[in-house]
Amino acid sequence: QKEVEQNSGPLSVPEGAIASLNCTYSDRGSQSFFWYRQYSGKSPELIMFIYSNGDKEDGRFTAQLNKASQYVSLLIRDSQPSDSATYLCAVNIEGSNYKLTFGKGTLLTVNP
Amino acid sequence: DGGITQSPKYLFRKEGQNVTLSCEQNLNHDAMYWYRQDPGQGLRLIYYSQIVNDFQKGDIAEGYSVSREKKESFPLTVTSAQKNPTAFYLCASSNGDSGNTIYFGEGSWLTVV
Numbered sequence: 001q002k003e004v005e006q007n008s009g010p011l012s013v014p015e016g017a018i019a020s021l022n023c024t025y026s027d028r029g030s031q032s033f034f035w036y037r038q039y040s041g042k043s044p045e046l047i048m049f050i051y052s053n054g055d056k057e058d059g060r061f062t063a064q065l066n067k068a069s070q071y072v073s074l075l076i077r078d079s080q081p082s083d084s085a086t087y088l089c090a091v092n093i094e095g096s097n098y099k100l101t102f103g104k105g106t107l108l109t110v111n112p
Numbered sequence: 113d114g115g116i117t118q119s120p121k122y123l124f125r126k127e128g129q130n131v132t133l134s135c136e137q138n139l140n141h142d143a144m145y146w147y148r149q150d151p152g153q154g155l156r157l158i159y160y161s162q163i164v165n166d167f168q169k170g171d172i173a174e175g176y177s178v179s180r181e182k183k184e185s186f187p188l189t190v191t192s193a194q195k196n197p198t199a200f201y202l203c204a205s206s207n208g209d210s211g212n213t214i215y216f217g218e219g220s221w222l223t224v225v
Binding site for chain 2: 008045088090
């Protein structure tokens with residue numbers, strides 16, 4: 001069973017701090033990695049994707065991938081109350097025919 | 113506007129009834145998906161389709177059926193065989209590039225009454 005694991009949280013950070021969200025995956029054949037944000041009662045929206053080892057930055061968001069250790073993380077700088085949501089990690093596993101496997105998500109709360 | 117349209121947004125089903133959730137996309141994406149999300153849980157794949165007139169079962173296909181007669185449309189039928197259908201249903205699509213980025217519709221809430 002291919003698995004994607006996330007700490008369910010809640011993760012609570014003060015406004016302006018850096019929020020760090022982590023995700024581990026079991027299949028070494030995994031190729032592409034995605035972070036989605038989901039507000040309560042809404043559908044997931046893509047934040048960013050990464051498929052090369054290292055860091056990828058997009059505004060206040062940085063995705064970090066380490067394939068040797070099989071983890072991917074998302075850093076949110078200068079966290080805002082509007083960042084409060086559940087963050088879903090998703091992995092495109094090799095040979096999975098276009099399917100993504102999702103983690104259960106980490107609930108982030110940013111306190112004003 | 114380009115996007116994925118799901119309807120209805122809210123649906124109530126009586127015991128023993130079949131219901132169909134609509135999903136239409138105008139993004140010209142080849143692949144379409146149906147996911148189910150239960151409260152506090154992650155997304156679980158029900159069915160997916162990579163091309164017209166072809167689809168594959170996901171992890172929880174029992175009690176569900178789909179069709180893919182047109183590239184733009186991928187309706188999901190929740191049959192009476194699905195014993196616990198109350199959930200948030202998400203339709204998604206992708207074009208296979210950028211590592212197969214999947215985009216979601218707004219979702220449909222199904223409640224059994």
